[in-house]
Amino acid sequence: MKDCITTYTKIKFDTMNPVAANVAIEDIAHALSMIPRANGHFPEFFSVAQHCIQCCDEALERNYSPRVAMACLLHDASEAYLSDVTRPVKKNMTMYLQIEEQVQNIVYEKYLGSLPTEKEEELIHNIDDGCLYYEFKFFMGECLFPIEPVLISTPEYETRPFKEVEKEFLILFDKLQKILESEKG
Template sequence: MSEYILTYSKTKFYPLEPVKEDIKIEDIAHALSLMTRANGHFKHFYSVAQHSISCCREALGRGYSRRVRLGCLLHDASESYISDLTRPVKRNMPEYFIIEDKLQKVIYDRFGLGDVSEEELRLISAVDDSLLYYEFDTLMNVQLFETRPAVSMQHDFSQRDFKSVENEFLSLFGEVSG
């Protein structure tokens, strides 16, 4: 049994021992554009890449730094290599958090955020939570928090073709990584 996955770019990627040079933005964009949020329980397909794009655009609308915008775009990038688990399951699998955290740190390092600060991570998390609220409000008619978070713009939660989302993710990466 192999200890690697074969990525979209045909890279042998070892998720438990990630190598920074093996992380490719094309693999991340492709995989996340094909992965659904909410474990597939929204009323239509809405991808992790769409969520990440919205997070990046929200960070821009809030006037956050290029680094925070890039962090928002990449905050779920580890899922492109190890998938995701629902929160109740993840909470009961502490080893998953260790694997996810290690991989996410390598991804951030690969794209110039190896020194991401606690304040930057707090801003990224706040944007992520805001989008989570509006995704569930729009796509399930459920309000996850008592207080409606503020957002800087209206976001598009429509069903989109994965290829257009993948291309937008790559284009946005080019804008914020420069």
């Protein structure tokens, strides 16, 4: 069990050999609501779950498919099992990137039924970058990219109790999951 972590719901999760049966949305929502963005360097607490909710809200505002909205909500789910690593560091961590991709793919396959397509990945990435840009602009007064991205939604950056964010994440997940299930017929 040396490569396992014990999750919030007491599941033994093997980070090196993840399986869908050991992925729980309750673990994802809980952990992401407690993990700070920007490695904790924002002047106020802002969680990865809040970021994911905002990405999902942006997808919904853009009238993207419920599948893309769900993928936006879950796009950082691997961090619930591996933690958040800042982009400048992560890009140099080859093994971490492989493990992260493996865990993220398990999450997508479990909750989306398949991996996002190339086009869906592009939509998710663009929203992720847009939300990242405005988080840094708000919290740090820093513009990360030379061209300011467009957001249709109105992000909220206040510090919120993690239990409240966790609950919102789960409600949004349940809503989208019901829509996706109804589309399957």
